[in-house]
Amino acid sequence: MTALYLAFALCVALAAAMESRITAPGCGQTPARSLASHRIVGGIEADPYSWPFICSLQYSGSHICGGSLVKSLDGTFYFVTAAHCLDRQARYYSISCAVHDRFGSNPHQQVFDISSYVNHEGYNANTFANDISVMALKSQPTETNQLQPVCVADSDYYGGETAYVIGWGTLSEGGSAARRLMEVSKPILTDSQCRSAYGSSYDSSVMVCSGILGVGGKDACQGDSGGPMVSYRNGGWHLVGVVSWGYGCARPEYPGVYADVFSLRNWLNGKIN
Numbered sequence: 093m094t095a096l097y098l099a100f101a102l103c104v105a106l107a108a109a110m111e112s113r114i115t116a117p118g119c120g121q122t123p124a125r126s127l128a129s130h131r132i133v134g135g136i137e138a139d140p141y142s143w144p145f146i147c148s149l150q151y152s153g154s155h156i157c158g159g160s161l162v163k164s165l166d167g168t169f170y171f172v173t174a175a176h177c178l179d180r181q182a183r184y185y186s187i188s189c190a191v192h193d194r195f196g197s198n199p200h201q202q203v204f205d206i207s208s209y210v211n212h213e214g215y216n217a218n219t220f221a222n223d224i225s226v227m228a229l230k231s232q233p234t235e236t237n238q239l240q241p242v243c244v245a246d247s248d249y250y251g252g253e254t255a256y257v258i259g260w261g262t263l264s265e266g267g268s269a270a271r272r273l274m275e276v277s278k279p280i281l282t283d284s285q286c287r288s289a290y291g292s293s294y295d296s297s298v299m300v301c302s303g304i305l306g307v308g309g310k311d312a313c314q315g316d317s318g319g320p321m322v323s324y325r326n327g328g329w330h331l332v333g334v335v336s337w338g339y340g341c342a343r344p345e346y347p348g349v350y351a352d353v354f355s356l357r358n359w360l361n362g363k364i365n
């Protein structure tokens with residue numbers, strides 16, 4: 093009787109654990125991260141290969157957006173990016189992963205064609221609501237120190253939580269795009285702070301914003317779209333936001349706005365598992 097009860101309790105616990113996990117274990121690690129340092133606007137050049145889940149999304153060979161590799165429960169890699177990055181057939185896109193300098197030699201680089209992708213059915217090109225898309229790859233990556241999947245946020249963010257945003261986007265509003273991967277850290281803001289900046293344009297049910305209110309200076313910008321905003325939680329990097337929009341870049345009163353991955357994770361789960 094006790095054994096039966098224990099077995100039952102174990103099943104319940106396992107079911108609960110399975111429910112909260114939508115990607116394979118072992119995600120969010122940064123094996124190639126050096127101790128050296130630890131731009132985008134107001135950021136620094138990333139340590140080469142220190143963000144092994146970011147890839148450059150390319151349209152006929154040129155960089156258009158960022159995005160992140162995730163690994164489904166059955167071990168299949170997918171690429172998560174912004175819906176607003178995509179408006180053509182899958183065959184025009186590819187992703188370039190394990191790259192630091194877009195124009196340099198990249199011995200660890202792995203490139204993948206896209207077999208199909210699906211934008212969130214609720215994506216609205218006018219409001220940028222549900223600005224998320226998931227792409228399936230024609231071939232599967234080899235996991236290396238320089239290529240690893242990110243974890244998907246399995247809990248909500250909190251105001252003041254430190255997030256990192258990574259990308260090859262412009263180094264200033266209207267400036268030119270980065271050649272080498274840049275990173276910036278900035279605090280996630282509460283929904284009421286985001287709403288006070290943007291009013292009803294900010295949809296708290298599917299968006300999250302970050303920045304230093306009244307100061308600015310640190311942000312994503314053009315070309316960073318689709319890329320990751322991550323937070324280090326429980327021993328791994330978790331995808332909390334997808335770069336989506338903002339009024340200008342890094343302006344003091346206008347934080348960057350991201351698709352809210354935790355609130356969109358059930359959608360993502362349905363597409364990858």
Ligand code: ARG
Pocket residue numbers: 261311312313314315316317318335336337338339340341342347348349
């Ligand atoms: N929409 C831009 C892109 O396509 C990204 C904008 C992010 N802006 C910001 N201020 N955080 O690359």
